[in-house]
Amino acid sequence: QVQLVQSGAEVKKPGASVKVSCKASGYTFTGHHVHWVRQAPGHGLEWMGWFNPNSGETNYAQKFQGRVTMTRDMSINTAYMELSGLKSDDTALYYCAKEWGYSAMYYILDYWGQGTLVTVSP
Amino acid sequence: DIQMTQSPSSLSASVGDRVTITCRASQSIGTYLNWYQQKPGKAPKLLIYAASTLQSGVPSKFSGSGSGTDFTFTISSLQPEDFATYYCQQSHSAPPTFGQGTKLDI
Numbered sequence: 001q002v003q004l005v006q007s008g009a010e011v012k013k014p015g016a017s018v019k020v021s022c023k024a025s026g027y028t029f030t031g032h033h034v035h036w037v038r039q040a041p042g043h044g045l046e047w048m049g050w051f052n053p054n055s056g057e058t059n060y061a062q063k064f065q066g067r068v069t070m071t072r073d074m075s076i077n078t079a080y081m082e083l084s085g086l087k088s089d090d091t092a093l094y095y096c097a098k099e100w101g102y103s104a105m106y107y108i109l110d111y112w113g114q115g116t117l118v119t120v121s122p
Numbered sequence: 123d124i125q126m127t128q129s130p131s132s133l134s135a136s137v138g139d140r141v142t143i144t145c146r147a148s149q150s151i152g153t154y155l156n157w158y159q160q161k162p163g164k165a166p167k168l169l170i171y172a173a174s175t176l177q178s179g180v181p182s183k184f185s186g187s188g189s190g191t192d193f194t195f196t197i198s199s200l201q202p203e204d205f206a207t208y209y210c211q212q213s214h215s216a217p218p219t220f221g222q223g224t225k226l227d228i
Contacts, residue, residue: 044209044220044221044222044223045158045166045209045211045220045223046220047217047218047219047220059216061217062217095165095166097165097166100168100171106171106213107154107211107213107216107218108156108168108171108172108213109156109158109166109168109211110168110171110177111168112165112166112167113165114164114165115165
């Protein structure tokens with residue numbers, strides 16, 4: 001069965017960086033893009049970007065360009081999202097999600113990781 | 123970016139009720155509309171994609187319809203496990219955007 005297992009909670013100071021991992025299993029890792037979505041406490045869902053594990057291609061939301069980097073390690077079927085220059089309003093749950101389409105982009109997120117809480121506090 | 127607006131923002135209902143949530147897009151998105159369910163402390167779960175197609179394994183009590191700018195999501199007979207927050211999301215163009223959510227409670 002498809003599973004996305006994310007790394008544990010992080011506490012960071014303003015200005016620092018955080019790197020969240022997302023280990024995929026149960027499907028062909030290189031066949032599906034990985035999306036990253038965040039959810040601030042008590043708020044809705046905000047798409048951050050996608051990553052193509054096969055080609056390494058990325059597409060970041062304009063809001064995060066210059067601060068976010070998405071990468072992968074194909075040897076362990078793991079995707080990573082690094083966010084730099086953290087501010088207090090970056091405090092949120094960060095989710096990875098699998099793209100429904102095979103080698104194609106439909107922006108349908110069919111399986112999600114359990115989420116990683118990132119807290120930014122002085 | 124395409125703005126997605128859901129109504130209502132919250133909804134009180136009872137077990138056995140039929141409930142409907144609406145989602146409106148700021149411009150026409152065809153049928154590029156998906157619905158997710160999120161329970162407290164859990165990740166969102168895809169229920170419906172392409173406006174009306176049920177994701178594999180999702181019970182048929184859930185349904186969706188609409189095209190263009192106006193969409194509806196219906197639960198035919200509420201069960202206790204259906205009390206959650208529901209989000210619509212457009213997949214017509216990047217960036218994909220979500221509605222603000224509809225919290226369904228007792």
